């Protein structure tokens with residue numbers, strides 16, 4: 538709800554959250570750690586690739602004017618060890634893939650097309666199709682000074698290869714810092730045996746992985762009991778983050794203390810409750826320089842809220858354009874009319890279409906783990922027949938979105 542007491546729509550909530558997000562400060566990271574992170578500045582080549590005219594095949598470097606031979610072999614050019622001499626009229630140099638083309642030569646003949654006896658080389662096959670055949674010109678890929686990757690690009694493994702070839706060992710990225718605080722007296726860490734009334738805190742590890750995969754630097758601060766002082770200590774430890782994510786204690790129960798702990802810590806609450814399902818009791822605010830998202834404790838609610846709101850916030854803080862990972866798909870089963878909250882049904886998307894799971898309780902991690910998509914049901918959507926088209930959030934895509 539906003540201060541006027543209305544429950545916000547998904548669209549208004551997202552717009553408010555995004556407008557409060559500034560860009561995280563740039564930081565230098567080694568290329569080996571940069572996959573999935575967002576480039577802070579345009580990346581420009583400091584090297585030319587290939588740095589020299591290079592052979593694309595194993596064979597012989599010759600002058601096109603001397604075709605169809607024969608030739609006298611005068612030297613060898615290997616990758617990393619070029620031929621210092623010159624290829625003159627009637628001469629050839631043995632050459633290997635990736636090796637510099639010697640001065641004087643302008644064409645490479647593949648070795649399958651020649652017969653060599655001693656230093657004499659004769660054409661036996663078709664030979665090169667044209668002057669310059671099988672030679673990669675210097676700078677064919679890129680040249681020093683050329684802008685190769687734009688600021689705001691999410692770095693793929695291919696971008697890292699390009700950046701390395703272009704002369705970079707490090708890159709400047711924006712990696713928003715996220716702190717995660719789980720709250721609840723009933724929680725024990727993963728791997729620990731719960732006693733009576735306790736459950737394992739599955740949200741920290743799930744959200745940490747989700748947000749890390751989205752390009753954030755995540756600190757999971759662990760579990761804090763339902764106690765104002767304890768949650769306050771967690772918030773104090775989180776305050777240098779760009780985004781503080783609390784989970785649990787967001788609702789109306791006597792032990793749901795997150796809002797109170799936030800205001801005690803000096804945070805300003807922007808809104809509480811969004812017209813979405815699951816995840817209605819979402820809290821949004823700011824604490825010093827940090828944005829705060831208070832996610833509901835039910836694991837599916839926490840996941841859906843993080844997917845819908847935390848991921849676009851991280852993208853904005855990282856300097857990326859907002860992603861649009863929704864697609865349309867045909868329904869394989871009918872759906873009933875929707876109510877007054879935008880619903881996000883755990884579903885399975887295949888080449889044939891999309892099918893919602895029968896069980897949609899927001900505590901069910903088994904169904905969430907089987908789902909590869911969320912069917913989006915707009916507010917007041919009418920019942921939908923088999924074969925009708927629905928909007929679908931593809932879960933793989935929310936992480937890979939550029």
Ligand SMILES: Nc1nc2c(c(=O)[nH]1)N[C@H]1C(S)=C(S)[C@@H](COP(=O)(O)OP(=O)(O)OC[C@H]3O[C@@H](n4cnc5c(N)ncnc54)[C@H](O)[C@@H]3O)O[C@H]1N2
Pocket residue numbers: 719720721723724736737738739740741784785786787788789790793815816817818832833834835836838899
């Ligand atoms: N009277 C009302 N009750 C509830 C409402 C409401 O509007 N009126 N909203 C419901 C909805 S919707 C949700 S969602 C939940 C959210 O509640 P909280 O954010 O306060 O979450 P908790 O009460 O702390 O926990 C809910 C549920 O999730 C489990 N949980 C909590 N943290 C974790 C964790 N880190 N890992 C795994 N599971 C966790 C917790 O044990 C509870 O079972 O409120 C409804 N109630």
Ligand code: MOO
Pocket residue numbers: 813814815816817818833835838899
């Ligand atoms: O919205 Mo709660 O997240 O329905 O379970």
